[in-house]
Amino acid sequence: MNDFVPHGPVLPTADAISALRPLPASGVRLSTEGLLGGWQERNATATLPHCVTQLDRHGNLANLRRVTGDRSDVAFRGFWFADTDVHKTLEAAFWEQGRSGTASPFTVDAAALLEKAQDPDGYLDSYYQVENRDKQWTELHFSHEMYTAGHLIQAAVAAARTAPGDAAAQQVLTVARRFADLLVTRYGDSPEVDGHPEIETALVELYRVTGHRPYLDLAGRFVDNRGHGVLGEGRFGPRYFQDHEPLRSAAEVTGHVVRQLYLLAGAVDVAVETGDRELLDAVVRLWDSAQNSRTYVTGGQGSRHRDEAFGDPYELPPDRAYAETCAAIGSFQLAWRLLLATGEARYADEMERVLLNGIAGSTSVDGTAFFYSNPLHLRTGHDGSHEDAPTQRLSWYSCACCPPNLARLMASLHGYVATGSAGDGLQLHLYGPGTVAGGGHEVTVDTRYPWDEQITVTVSSASDTPWTLAMRVPAWCDAPRLIVNGTQAPARGQIQDGYLRLHRSWKPGDTVVLTLTMPSRLVAAHPRVDASRGAVALARGPLVYCLEQADVPADHDVEDLALDPAAPLAVSYHSGGLSPVTLRVPMRVRSSNFVPLYSDISSFKTTAATVTAIPYFLWANRSPGAMRVWIPLATREE
Template sequence: MTITDPRTTQRRARLVPAAPTTGRLRPLGLDEVRITGGFWAQRQSVNSERTLAHIGHWLEREGWIGNFELAATGPLPEGRRGREFSDSEIYKYLEALAWEIGRTGDNDLEAAFRDLVGRVARAQEPDGYLNTNFGRPGQAPRWSDLEWGHELYCLGHLFQAAVARARTRPDAVDGLLAIACRAADLLCEVFGAEGIQSVCGHAEIEAGLAELARVTGEQRYLRQAELFVARRGTGTLPPIEWGQQYFQDDIPVRQAAVLRGHAVRANYLAAGAVDVAVDTGDDELLSALVTQWDNTVARRTYITGGQGSHHQDEAFGEDWVLPPDRAYSETCAGIASIMFSWRLLLARGDTRYGDLIERTLYNVVATSPSASGTAFYYANTLHQRSPGAVPDPNSASLRAESSLRAPWFEVSCCPPNVARTFASLDALVATADAHGVQIHQFASCGIQTRLDNGELITLDVQTDYPRSGSVRVTAERDAADPWTLSIRVPRWADGARLVVTGASGDVSTASVEPGWVTVRRVFQAGDVVELVLPMRPRLTHPDPRIDAVRGSVAVERGPEVYCLESIDLGVASHGTVTDVADVRVDATAPVEDHDGRPRVRLVAPVAEPGRELAWPYAERPLEPVPSASFDVPLIPYHDWAERGPSTMRVWLPLAAPPLDR
């Protein structure tokens, strides 16, 4: 039976994943921005044509969708498959489908979406409860395992899927929003001010509730999200071996100075807390979250934008604990970090948030899926010491098992998370305010929106970024009044230039600094604003407090981090050196750019018979080893391991002082 709800059409929000009621900037949605070409258009195409079908196949194959049918017909728990949180992967998949349908109008995806919603609907209980792992005969009671059960976490993803559907197809009668509202109504009764005084061990419900409130206008959902944020950090969950910081239940959110514990949980909580702070006008809470972002980026974030240096608990390490070979840098943590940064960007308008989003998109999110879109990284190491084994294409892999992307995992949160991010990526490109339009991410796209004064703005953006640094923005209609075009100049872009060419042929050129560059004028059709970013490769040095990479450098070009892969090393050295552990970089030689690909000078020891020591330590520095040098091309980190098993490293030890072994 199709479930309908009058709140479906109560409010029409923009076609965006996050639509705060107030803020410095207004997000532009899929109906206002359309990526048309280049790097991200290619990723979106693969996501649409390959990844979504791949995910649907594995969700069916693993029985995770089938769990809903078992819940509807009765044979749980015996037939249930997957982890306690597997319901959430179906909801993330539904969200990805909803955004992709909104982006492309694909009829086959629409049919798949409606079929899946029907299967989910049949599993919902009369009072609104929806979970395949709890509450039925033979299963643990509802809400009996809040620290590990993920019931509220799963509902958070259900709510986000319903929000995506309501915004992209507000008149659809598939019933997903009604399903979500019934579940949210029950949740508010059970966990309200007089209800269970606890939180979910895995944050996510907070952002889901806040966004559901924005779509439906039901403020009880926002108040419940506010309650969950306020309860977090008051010791509501039992202690565990990794400490209550694992759940972010050790310090109240507004008192914390930095993100800590499980990296995905921490970022999801922060994102939801920003939603609450903005929509309730809680400036103190928002200020605390800004501080947490500042300190986390300054001390606990990898050069790739990745977060989380602990494998055992998928958690942040202490300040400066960022070992490249033990980087967990979970793909989902990167996506959650983008959610946090995007909400702060909308609230504050600071380009720093756009900088981190760009870094994380190119070097974490784009790294996870293979070029084919049918295999993924769960964790994203920065140093692979030994080639991994090719994963079985017909089996689910362990999370950090291989140096090659795997088709599926026993815990497969990352593939549908990547899919929903790519499907909604248009909504991260640009924003507007009362004065004009701001461009945050660089992609060939069309932008059309109406300003507060009614002025219709139509822009065409052309770029092959990050291959080159030219971003050309062309006005496609005459304006009646002046308005401001603002473009983010990345922090790394020293030496950037802005060229403004009027439709009448007048040209002005200026050097611009990192931050915002603005052009205010009465734009005429044919006016071109071109940002020219310096794309020369650059050596990046780590803070000396990061012990694990002291004395090393990384190579960056534009927004991309580069790495050395053993395949290129073997070719350049004619097979004499095949392991990235055996080389150091000669920083006195310039990093050359060969058709957009950095090339570095490396040195490697020359083998000497009898040189091996029985003990690798000495009272005085060991004599330098004779070395040979050769030039090696690097590859974008997001492309590593596409050519088979390899060793790889991002941070390259310096050759000076001389080699000690």
């Protein structure tokens, strides 16, 4: 394929509703010296190999070998959708192959295994291919069969977009298309739907790869099938499945968060490819519902452990936050699709917030331990013995959906940084050092963001005709500053819809220095968020900060601290240690020793102290201990 151009996870067709166009996958190269590029390198050298090892150790690969007859001596292990962890890891390996140019032996072995395990009719789901074969397609509310197929298809999309001439990539694409064709044949005119959305966006992306219209039509059918009660009551009722009301008329997000977000992402894909603006508007309405009343300050979503679900409006308890890692990834992927469709900066703002806080906090600094749920408050004495809410990150989980999901996102992260085309120029959405090229233009980005305020963009090459360089100015930045070719220029007047837009004939060597001033901020929640009333969160730039017991003097406890609102915060810079930037926070320490459970307020005595706050995403990388994002405000009497 001489005309092949590699692309990332989302690639709307030329006829789709699309305000912005993704760059080719080779258009962005992130430097490993920056935060984002460093995460990608950590993913390649630690997280992805770790996932491959765990798949073998926990039986995911053996489950598929049982189907082929190569491991008939073992029982099925793990959850019934364990195959999806194989598929997500395979997808990650292909994205990494496209990024680094180095193929993993895992892709070869996994592709051959999947091809061998597939049934003649295209069916491939190891849980339902041996003992449970008679149950195939009979328990869609529970089975995750289409969800499993969706992740297989996503792996095939990654293979097709990164290495189409590779034999393993061709194998995976063939396997995935056979499964997709089976779905088209079986469900093309059916009212049924899978209990866990994901197949919708996978089918649209497969349509974009192949041009085969039945895949898109089936995805649209699945979107519209949901909301008519076809899945039954289940354990948590139809709202859990988003099957209580059609998406087009639903007023608010509800139910299992990952299912809701994956459904919305698939609906955006269907809407933009079919020109269905009513459906796109419905997704925006539901996105607003989530953002306005059901999203944590870190970008995390999901306040209920019981059903991994959205709670009521403003039900956002920090200590009981579920905020599943996969939900944060789903939110990022949904926001990216809405950004492409609309070009609105608010979606890029949310991508940044959830990436740098909700997603980043899930992974240890060495890349081999992970949080499934991401609380905003860990109490002193918390019992972290259960994996549902551990005190520290774990190397793997019985339901291990999050680690391979992180691996596939990080391997493709460069694909979400910028957009552009020959006619529209370049748009920079996420900031990190590296190069960005597309549409005949290329720039180099030099920055230590989010630790430093300054972003320097140097034009490397450009077309002769004028074009626009657009740089996002986050909503939290009140006073951006601009220098163009060494001359100070007004910034505010050139900001349109959240982007600094500079239109001119660019020449190699031209430079733009954008300073996103980031003083420390005290953030308050909406008054209806009862769990955070009378407390504030600390933020600097896009990062949310937290207090961790490791930074509190031994004779104090995180739980006894109250922030002194009258004293200023100070920023500290470090050349080493856990975080390059910390905050020095003035506190009042409430002595709680020997205090009854309830007593007169006058019995509390306080002393002054200054405590270090670190970025939330870095917590739990030292000794186990208490942590909190929301800090009570000291009263005047204190």
